[in-house]
Amino acid sequence: MERPHVAAAACALCPGGGGTSVREALAHKVSRERIGAELEGMIHGPDPVMALRLLHRLRIFAAVFALPPAAVGGLGEAAFGAAATALAAAAYDEMAAWGHPEAAFDRDARRRCLLAAVLLPVADLQVPAAKGKATSAAAHVVREALKWKAKDAEAVDALHAAAPQLAAIYRQLQGQPDGVPAPEELRMRLGRVIRSLKQLWPAGCVTAALLHSSRGMGLDGEAAPLSPGEAAAAAAEPSDGEPDAAGTQRRLDFCEVLLDAATAYGVAGCWQWKPLLDGKQVMAAMGMTAGGPQLGRLLAAAVDWQLAHPAGTADECREWLRREHGGGVGGLG
DSSP states (O other): OOOHHHHHHHHHHOTTOSOHHHHHHHHHTSOHHHHHHHHHHHHTSSOHHHHHHHHHHTTOHHHHSOOOHHHHTTOOHHHHHHHHHHHHHHHHHHHHHOOOTTOOOOHHHHHHHHHHHHTGGGTTOEEEOGGGOEEEHHHHIIIIISOOOHHHHHHHHHHHHHHHHHHHHHHHHTTTTTOOOOHHHHHHHHHHHHHHHGGGHHHHHHHHHHHHHTOOBOTTSOBOOOOHHHHHHHHOOOTTOOOOHHHHHHHHHHHHHHHHHHHHTTOTTGGGOOOSSOHHHHHHHHTOSOOSHHHHHHHHHHHHHHHHOTTOOHHHHHHHHHHHHTTGGGGGO
């Protein structure tokens, strides 16, 4: 049974019940700011998954999360809505069930995680943007279709970019396909992702769990491209309407493996670390008289070393830089 507050919110967008004329009105007459505001109210409401399902049932999902025609391709409205709502339901259940103290989701993190799940079926698509540049289809939806803030679009893009990296790290932690790499390398790779997501990193685990469960493994251990059908099939609830408890638990186990690894490797809070060496210290250590791209690469290398050696000191980092990168730009590869 639909909850009254959810139905009322959906009807604010779809007063005519979802017919063709209503979808055309959403596309051309109702302001995108109004659509974005109503959607935000639904997501912050007590049952955001029901609200998203209702948008799909009323056949206005694609009008709300409007993609440019060039980005739609073979992705039909029904397939997009089905995949997106299934993924959102899986993400919501995962966040609700994850009781780890380091996996807290505040209002913004929950909203951005749900939005990343909804837009996961189009994560690999690019669309034309201003000045001949390209942008992600997900960012286009956030900025143009919903008129949400640039930070929301950046967060969704960051979650989508981090998801395959976290899925690959998980597979290596599980010994697939070639066994676990050197701990220093794994610390560095995991730390890079955590630094990129900052406090959103638990949401990155949730998104990566969806992606991992939605992809088939190739012979080379790499993930096959995500398709909306695969995403929907992997994340959809059983036909009897009961929550997919087993699927939620598998995704929680995935997240716990990553969180435990970050804790064990000492990089769980690395996005808050102060760099061991600043620009002036690196220049002095390397005998440089000017900055530029070379300094940027050296600073990045120093951060990577710090991630690989959480207990390391500034002197050790300085010595490593001189030994490994004393040849300047050429030594940085």
